[in-house]
Amino acid sequence: MNGASLLDFARGPAFEAAVAMLSFGIVWRLTGILALRRSVDHSRPRTGFGWMGGLRMIVSRSWPRREFRERVLHWDIISYLFHIGYAVAILGYVPHILLIRNLVGLQWPGLPGGVIAFAAGISAAALLALLGHRMTSPVLRQLSNFDDYFSWFVAFVPLVTGLMAYYNIGDSYQLVLGLHILSGDILFAWLPFGKIMHVILFAFSRGTTGTVYGRRGAAT
Amino acid sequence: MTTTTTGMSAQDGAVAPPQNRQGTLPDRQRLERAMASFVQDFGVTAALYMESCVHCGQCAEACHYYVQTGDPKYTPIWKIEPFKQAYKRQMGPLSPLYRLFRLKKPVTVGELEKWQELIYDSCTLCGRCTLVCPMGIDIPSLVLAARHGMQEAGLVPHDLWEPTDRAEREGSPLGATKQVLKERIAWLSDDNNVKIPLDLEQADILVTVSSIEIMKYPQSLVALAKVMNHVGASWTFCSDGYEATNFSMLSGDRKGQHDATMLLINAALAVKAKTVILPECGHAYQAFRWAGANVYGKPLPFRALHISEYLAEEIRAGRLTLKSDPRSMTFHDPCQVARRGGVSGAPREIFKALGADLHEMSSTPAANWCCGGGGGVVTIHRADSLRHRVFHLKMQQVEDTGADILVSSCSNCRLTFDDGQAFFHWDKTAHSLLELVADNLAQRH
Numbered sequence: 092m093n094g095a096s097l098l099d100f101a102r103g104p105a106f107e108a109a110v111a112m113l114s115f116g117i118v119w120r121l122t123g124i125l126a127l128r129r130s131v132d133h134s135r136p137r138t139g140f141g142w143m144g145g146l147r148m149i150v151s152r153s154w155p156r157r158e159f160r161e162r163v164l165h166w167d168i169i170s171y172l173f174h175i176g177y178a179v180a181i182l183g184y185v186p187h188i189l190l191i192r193n194l195v196g197l198q199w200p201g202l203p204g205g206v207i208a209f210a211a212g213i214s215a216a217a218l219l220a221l222l223g224h225r226m227t228s229p230v231l232r233q234l235s236n237f238d239d240y241f242s243w244f245v246a247f248v249p250l251v252t253g254l255m256a257y258y259n260i261g262d263s264y265q266l267v268l269g270l271h272i273l274s275g276d277i278l279f280a281w282l283p284f285g286k287i288m289h290v291i292l293f294a295f296s297r298g299t300t301g302t303v304y305g306r307r308g309a310a311t
Numbered sequence: 312m313t314t315t316t317t318g319m320s321a322q323d324g325a326v327a328p329p330q331n332r333q334g335t336l337p338d339r340q341r342l343e344r345a346m347a348s349f350v351q352d353f354g355v356t357a358a359l360y361m362e363s364c365v366h367c368g369q370c371a372e373a374c375h376y377y378v379q380t381g382d383p384k385y386t387p388i389w390k391i392e393p394f395k396q397a398y399k400r401q402m403g404p405l406s407p408l409y410r411l412f413r414l415k416k417p418v419t420v421g422e423l424e425k426w427q428e429l430i431y432d433s434c435t436l437c438g439r440c441t442l443v444c445p446m447g448i449d450i451p452s453l454v455l456a457a458r459h460g461m462q463e464a465g466l467v468p469h470d471l472w473e474p475t476d477r478a479e480r481e482g483s484p485l486g487a488t489k490q491v492l493k494e495r496i497a498w499l500s501d502d503n504n505v506k507i508p509l510d511l512e513q514a515d516i517l518v519t520v521s522s523i524e525i526m527k528y529p530q531s532l533v534a535l536a537k538v539m540n541h542v543g544a545s546w547t548f549c550s551d552g553y554e555a556t557n558f559s560m561l562s563g564d565r566k567g568q569h570d571a572t573m574l575l576i577n578a579a580l581a582v583k584a585k586t587v588i589l590p591e592c593g594h595a596y597q598a599f600r601w602a603g604a605n606v607y608g609k610p611l612p613f614r615a616l617h618i619s620e621y622l623a624e625e626i627r628a629g630r631l632t633l634k635s636d637p638r639s640m641t642f643h644d645p646c647q648v649a650r651r652g653g654v655s656g657a658p659r660e661i662f663k664a665l666g667a668d669l670h671e672m673s674s675t676p677a678a679n680w681c682c683g684g685g686g687g688v689v690t691i692h693r694a695d696s697l698r699h700r701v702f703h704l705k706m707q708q709v710e711d712t713g714a715d716i717l718v719s720s721c722s723n724c725r726l727t728f729d730d731g732q733a734f735f736h737w738d739k740t741a742h743s744l745l746e747l748v749a750d751n752l753a754q755r756h
Binding site: 119120122123124125127128129130131132133134135137148152153155156157158159162163166167170228229230231232233234235236237239284286288289292293295296297298299300301303304307308309310 | 354355362363365366368371372377383388389403404405408414442443444445446447448601602603604605607608610611614649650651652653674675676677678
């Protein structure tokens with residue numbers, strides 16, 4: 092397969108299959124969780140606004156409490172560099188915005204290519220640091236499984252191939268761009284089946300605990 | 312070969328080491344029962360937690376066991392790993408894929424036995440890990456679900472199983488039977504010249520007690536009586552429902568938890584109580600205030616208050632008036648009452664009413680370090696040295712306040728503090744908030 096045909100494949104059937112897997116997978120996984128038994132809490136709430144605790148925790152858990160900062164904040168910051176850099180690269184790059192416009196009809200102004208490249212570079216560096224941490228920390232090594240490393244890989248490759256395409260690195264631009272789009276397809280397809288699903292689940296799990304704690308009047 | 316709780320082999324009479332298994336079920340059945348129990352606990356909430364974990368490891372950084380030992384096995388979410396594995400393989404939305412590609416191995420009884428130490432000895436259910444988790448996963452609720460499975464499988468540490476079994480047979484984990492309660496009340500009433508009503512036919516308030524208080528801190532009962540009489544409450548103890556500790560909840564015995572809860576509910580209904588006061592015991596508060604109605608299957612037709620909430624309420628109403636006690640004090644918030652129970656303002660209202668010089672600990676009430684004795688851990692003797700290591704964190708936190716007097720509102724914490732004090736030859740004794748209030752009641756004119 093040469094660069095042109097890879098590009099056609101990545102943009103065409105692979106992309107369509109990826110979007111289908113993304114949509115189907117999210118619905119399947121969410122339904123598989125949310126359709127389970129929901130127990131009723133009969134305890135008398137301390138406050139009638141427990142759900143506000145849920146909303147509060149969705150926001151508050153984005154930053155560690157004062158008591159934990161000394162031990163976790165540095166990794167949180169690196170994680171944020173990865174996430175924010177990734178978001179800027181995905182949502183700020185004009186070709187990505189055009190793709191989104193074609194898909195869902197929404198559009199917004201793009202950022203200069205240099206900014207995108209910088210954000211992607213920071214994101215990739217942060218991702219490498221996080222991988223190093225995962226591979227060297229005894230706690231993380233113990234917890235980690237295939238999902239952790241594969242999810243890291245499918246998140247990392249689009250960044251690298253995107254930067255290669257932007258800086259025209261490699262013999263064939265079409266081949267590099269094709270690989271970039273294909274890696275994006277794989278990311279889409281994998282998202283619902285691994286830990287990257289946390290981009291959706293975080294709100295549900297934070298909101299659930301926050302609501303329980305909120306109705307008890309406990310800190311959220 | 313099967314073993315009994317006495318450690319004797321069922322077949323050849325030889326002494327076998329694992330006393331931490333109950334019953335004589337074969338391993339296959341133990342496993343089936345553990346997993347069936349685990350499935351029974353599974354609803355949306357537990358599934359969301361299982362699916363949301365991103366393996367960031369931050370829970371370890373909040374756990375006193377990991378912080379003090381640096382041993383990764385104490386990472387809170389790792390403590391339920393076999394059950395997480397079972398969930399992913401058997402129950403999760405992706406379980407067909409996990410089974411098809413053999414991504415998760417079936418759990419074995421050997422693994423459950425290996426994990427017993429992590430599920431029981433090194434988790435006080437304090438919930439500090441919940442507070443740091445970026446996904447908001449309430450790990451103690453998952454540990455409790457795991458304990459349900461372990462109980463069904465007959466894999467509870469003997470030191471915790473024994474008082475639980477005793478509680479179910481005698482009504483108290485520490486031998487504070489109905490008869491003992493009656494004798495104690497008679498004795499305490501005479502010795503202290505205080506009226507302690509028992510088994511009144513009707514009362515607005517049913518008071519409950521922890522067995523630790525009856526057996527180790529009986530002055531707590533006197534303090535309670537003095538306060539209740541001071542505010543002029545209509546109150547009573549009930550010998551058919553008095554013990555609130557609920558060890559069954561801690562060991563994971565749902566039936567025992569149900570029975571212990573129903574004793575209190577039925578006693579409250581019998582005396583037509585409008586309020587049930589829960590003692591200075593964190594797990595009693597959790598078991599009754601937040602889990603009681605769910606055991607009952609409908610809302611409780613009365614209020615359930617921790618004693619500190621009641622005291623604050625009476626201060627606000629002007630019925631509880633206190634003398635000033637301006638000594639320098641610090642307060643240890645019991646995890647199940649404050650962090651997981653939502654009661655942190657009430658004790659501070661009491662200190663304010665006392666005019667105490669309150670030195671708060673370095674962390675907020677919600678993120679307070681656990682004493683290390685909750686979740687039944689204080690009963691498990693093989694965990695003593697580990698418990699002492701984590702107690703050191705608490706001791707340091709208390710010392711850092713510079714306060715002269717340490718106060719708490721949980722008798723289980725108090726017991727843990729007493730043990731730690733003796734072990735470390737520490738000069739601080741944990742005092743009861745209730746007793747502090749009773750010692751400072753203003754004279755009625």
